[in-house]
Structure formats: C-alpha cells, structure tokens
Amino acid sequence: MNTEVKSGARMLDLLEYLAGCSEPVKLKDIVATLGFPKSSAHALAQTLVSRGYAIQDSTERYVLVHASRHxxxxxxxxxxxxxxxxxxxxxxxxxxxxxxxxxxxxxxxxxxxxxxxxxxxxxxxxxxxxxxxxxxxxxxxxxxxxxxxxxxxxxxxxxxxxxxxxxxxxxxxxxxxxxxxxxxxxxxxxxxxxxxxxxxxxxxxxxxxxxxxxxxxxxxxxxxxxxxxxxxxxxxxxxxxxxxxxxxxxxxxx
The missing domain is CATH 3.30.450.40 (GAF domain)
Structure with missing residues (x-):
C-alpha cells in the first residue's frame, strides 16, 4: 500500500530538484521537469519562499537557500x-x-x-x-x-x-x-x-x-x-x- 501523502511527496520532490539546480529556475521549468500542475507548483514554491527555504529573485526565478537546515x-x-x-x-x-x-x-x-x-x-x-x-x-x-x-x-x-x-x-x-x-x-x-x-x-x-x-x-x-x-x-x-x-x-x- 502506498502511504505517501501526495502534497508532502511533491514538496520533497521540489526540494530535491532545487537542490540539484546550479542556476535559479522559473516556475515553468519546475512544471516541465516535475510534471506538477502549475497551480500546485506555484503554491509549493511560494511556501518554500515564505518559510525561508528558498528565495524568488527579481526575474521570478526560484533558488534554494542551501544552508536552511537550522x-x-x-x-x-x-x-x-x-x-x-x-x-x-x-x-x-x-x-x-x-x-x-x-x-x-x-x-x-x-x-x-x-x-x-x-x-x-x-x-x-x-x-x-x-x-x-x-x-x-x-x-x-x-x-x-x-x-x-x-x-x-x-x-x-x-x-x-x-x-x-x-x-x-x-x-x-x-x-x-x-x-x-x-x-x-x-x-x-x-x-x-x-x-x-x-x-x-x-x-x-x-x-x-x-x-x-x-x-x-x-x-x-x-x-x-x-x-x-x-x-x-x-x-x-x-x-x-x-x-x-x-x-x-x-x-x-x-
């Protein structure tokens, strides 16, 4: 039986994806790579930003705060x-x-x-x-x-x-x-x-x-x-x- 919570799994997928990116990425890249609905991808990314795990730059690209384990x-x-x-x-x-x-x-x-x-x-x-x-x-x-x-x-x-x-x-x-x-x-x-x-x-x-x-x-x-x-x-x-x-x-x- 699959016990994964869908939203939790998607958040972890997004964190792992951003951690592997050498450059900031746009929302459309997240959607294309992970296959999330645009609305879900945006909500997850904005949650990371609001909690201080990521930032959104002036061109609306997302980048992970790598030292955010504290x-x-x-x-x-x-x-x-x-x-x-x-x-x-x-x-x-x-x-x-x-x-x-x-x-x-x-x-x-x-x-x-x-x-x-x-x-x-x-x-x-x-x-x-x-x-x-x-x-x-x-x-x-x-x-x-x-x-x-x-x-x-x-x-x-x-x-x-x-x-x-x-x-x-x-x-x-x-x-x-x-x-x-x-x-x-x-x-x-x-x-x-x-x-x-x-x-x-x-x-x-x-x-x-x-x-x-x-x-x-x-x-x-x-x-x-x-x-x-x-x-x-x-x-x-x-x-x-x-x-x-x-x-x-x-x-x-x-």
Missing amino acids: RSATRAHEARLLSAAHPVMEQLRDVSGETVVLAVRNTRGESKRLAKCVSRQAIRFDVDLDGNSESYCTATGRLLLAHWDAALTDAYLARVPLIARTPKTVIDPDAIRALFVRIQEDGVSICDEEHILGSTGLAVPIRGRDGSVVAALNLGVVTTRYQSRSGELIAALKDAGRQISERLGYRESR
Whole structure:
C-alpha cells in the first residue's frame, strides 16, 4: 500500500530538484521537469519562499537557500541575505568570468557557504556548498575571522590544527593575525594558492545595516587568470560587496 501523502511527496520532490539546480529556475521549468500542475507548483514554491527555504529573485526565478537546515530565525536571516546578494552575485560572475560564493561564519569560526554562481569558463573554480572549508587558509575564512571578536579568533587559532594544505599555506598564528590586520586595512582578503594549488581566492565583507560584517563575498579564480587581472578583479569584487551591503541597508559614512 502506498502511504505517501501526495502534497508532502511533491514538496520533497521540489526540494530535491532545487537542490540539484546550479542556476535559479522559473516556475515553468519546475512544471516541465516535475510534471506538477502549475497551480500546485506555484503554491509549493511560494511556501518554500515564505518559510525561508528558498528565495524568488527579481526575474521570478526560484533558488534554494542551501544552508536552511537550522532554526527558523537563522533561515529567515539567510534568506534575506541571499535575496539581496544573488542578483549581484550573478552580475559579478558575468563581469569577472569567475566563480562567486557567498558565505557566513558559524559559532565555531568556520565559514558556511550559502550560495554560489559558478563560472561558465571551461577551466574554473568550484566548491561543494555542503563541504567544509578551513578558515585559517582561505580568503573567505580569514575575512570572517578578521572581523570577529579577537578573543574568539584566538580561541579558534588555538583549537584548530594549522596544517599546510600547500607549500604556500601560512600556518604561523602570529603571521595569520598580521594578515587579519592587513585585511581590515585593505578591505579585501587574498589567499594565493594557500588552500589549493592553481586557485586564488579573494573575499570582501558584506555589512548589515549597523555596519557589522554579516557575510563574505568570495571570488574563486584560476591563479593564472588572477595574475593577469588582479586589479580589475579586486575592484569588481569590492564594488559588488558594496552593492550587497547597500541592499541590506548599510550606508558608508563619507
């Protein structure tokens, strides 16, 4: 006997479908792929949006909030963040030609990826949204640590094994703290082949209405392309970070 509840099964089908999509999708794509009636597909998708599991962008496409496995307040915060960031991320991906990632910091100092817009180039950087990322040797992780409470950052550096992932990885705690100061001064975090050889990461802060750093915006770049376009890529990333911060209500004092 089939004990599935039809509406529940459809919701799970929709969640699994959205989780496997690398780009936002329109309602007509959901209907065509899953075979749902349009009215049912729309109701299910809107339920995900209202509960903070997905967002609907300015072109009425749906995208899943990948880090939505937590309490509702966190989901709502992450959904608002992704709603503000996603159109800018797509624009940055198209302008730079590189992969864009949005991440936040968890309570243990580790970076948690929320969304990505993957480069369309044949040779490109990509990440698993559910994978782990060592904060001490990645651009995103260092950016978020640099803007964290100093005592908590020290506790993180004392707790986590500082392993050299490549010959270029900085693992001395004092040297990493010096990098935090430079990140705060320059407004950008750069990890050049410290996590993966052949890949250079750049990250800038996303600020909330009160000016606090609520997320990091990252560009994952093939190192050879970064070397020839570093100034252009940093400028584009900073501009995108400013746009997202303004969409969240932050206004930089002049």
